[in-house]
Amino acid sequence: MTQEQAPRKYRNVKTEVDGITFDSRAEANRYCELKMLQAAGKVDGFGIQPSFVLADGVRYRPDFIVCAGGHVWVEEVKGIETQAFKLKRRLWEERYPWMELRVIGP
Secondary structure, eight states: OOTTSOOOTTOOOOEEETTEEESSHHHHHHHHHHHHHHHTTSOSEEEESOOEEEETTEEEOOSEEEEETTEEEEEEEOSSOOHHHHHHHHHHHHHOTTSEEEEEOO
């Protein structure tokens, strides 16, 4: 970090794994966990930052979409649940009630 860069609001550190830059170490760690779970056959597959429409003009990009045993869910890695995320979660539950939004956090 250079002197002119201010510390990030939530103290997250961008982290690169496999040529992919994640917004935090926790998100990068979850990616590594999902890769191991897939290699072990416990997860059929996963994707990074899929895009969903929540309402007119409101898009949501959870960190991961995961498929295992015929079930599909999305995951959001959070250290803290912000007001903006709480609103998106409520919109998610209204728009996609059949797909679980799992919060992975401390």
